[in-house]
Amino acid sequence: GENVEQHPSTLSVQEGDSAVIKCTYSDSASNYFPWYKQELGKGPQLIIDIRSNVGEKKDQRIAVTLNKTAKHFSLHITETQPEDSAVYFCAASKTSYDKVIFGPGTSLSVIP
Amino acid sequence: DGGITQSPKYLFRKEGQNVTLSCEQNLNHDAMYWYRQDPGQGLRLIYYSQIVNDFQKGDIAEGYSVSREKKESFPLTVTSAQKNPTAFYLCASSIEGREETQYFGPGTRLLVL
Numbered sequence: 001g002e003n004v005e006q007h008p009s010t011l012s013v014q015e016g017d018s019a020v021i022k023c024t025y026s027d028s029a030s031n032y033f034p035w036y037k038q039e040l041g042k043g044p045q046l047i048i049d050i051r052s053n054v055g056e057k058k059d060q061r062i063a064v065t066l067n068k069t070a071k072h073f074s075l076h077i078t079e080t081q082p083e084d085s086a087v088y089f090c091a092a093s094k095t096s097y098d099k100v101i102f103g104p105g106t107s108l109s110v111i112p
Numbered sequence: 113d114g115g116i117t118q119s120p121k122y123l124f125r126k127e128g129q130n131v132t133l134s135c136e137q138n139l140n141h142d143a144m145y146w147y148r149q150d151p152g153q154g155l156r157l158i159y160y161s162q163i164v165n166d167f168q169k170g171d172i173a174e175g176y177s178v179s180r181e182k183k184e185s186f187p188l189t190v191t192s193a194q195k196n197p198t199a200f201y202l203c204a205s206s207i208e209g210r211e212e213t214q215y216f217g218p219g220t221r222l223l224v225l
Contacts, residue, residue, distance in 0.1 A: 009152075032212045043116075043202050043216035044155075089154060093212035099170070100212055102154040 002027040004092050006103030013080050014111050021106045023090035024072040030092040033073045034100070035064060038087045047088075048075070080110045115139065116217035118203050123222045125190065125197060133188045133220045135203030141215075142208040144186035148172060149200040149219075158201075161186055162211070190222060198224050 003026040013019045023033075031052035036044035050057045050064045050073065057064050061080075066073040077084055090103040116137045125131045135144065143162045147155040157170030161180040175194025180186055186205075190197045200221050204214040 004154075034213065036216075041219070041221075043118075043204075043218045046213065046215065049213065095212070097211060099157060099160075100214060104152070104154045 002030060002092055002101040004090060004101050004103040006090055006106055008106060009104065010107045012109045012111060015080060015082060017080055019077045019080050019108055021075045021088055022072060023103050025092040026071070027094065028071060029094045032093045033066060034091050035075050036089045036091070038089065044089060082110050082112050084108060085110045116203060116205055116215060118217040118220050120220060123220055124225050125222060126225050128192045130189055130191050131222070133190070133201055135186045135188065135217060137184055137205045139205060139215070141205035142183070143206045143211050144180070145204040145214060146178065146186070146188045147202045147204065149202055155202065158188065197222055
């Protein structure tokens with residue numbers, strides 16, 4: 001079955017710097033890759049997603065890139081702010097009827 | 113105000129006791145899910161339901177049970193057979209045909225006394 005790995009497990013950056021979180025997946029049939037942000041004690045919130053027919057997607061300070069050949073995708077956060085501190089999860093899915101497989105998460109700390 | 117609600121926020125279980133976690137959504141979503149989250153780990157699927165009166169086991173269904181009598185409700189019962197129930201439980205829902213895009217509730221933290 002599908003397996004999603006995520007690195008690093010923890011990441012600390014200075015406010016204003018960029019943060020990059022990388023994920024790899026095993027099933028080449030996966031074609032949907034969402035990213036979730038989870039603040040302490042709360043449920044995950046979808047922040048951005050990408051489908052396999054595009055290589056990059058941006059939403060203000062957040063961007064996601066996808067390399068289908070290498071089976072990896074990354075989340076880029078620019079000009080980080082303290083409120084970006086949270087756990088970020090990547091995930092992969094094949095079709096709307098397949099399970100969504102989540103990575104183990106990355107704890108991001110933005111130091112003021 | 114549309115969304116997914118979970119109650120209670122915290123729940124305590126005694127030995128041998130069954131407890132039920134509530135999940136309600138007013139998004140008119142067809143599919144609903146239950147995940148378990150342990151510290152430092154990703155989300156693991158317990159049960160899911162794509163239509164009313166039907167549900168399927170996920171990866172870690174043992175010790176849990178669900179029902180889906182109404183479209184907007186998907187309660188999860190943690191039975192006494194679940195020997196390690198302490199975790200953060202998350203409910204999610206999604207639109208038919210877009211099940212891969214899931215929206216999560218605020219979660220319930222279950223603790224054992």
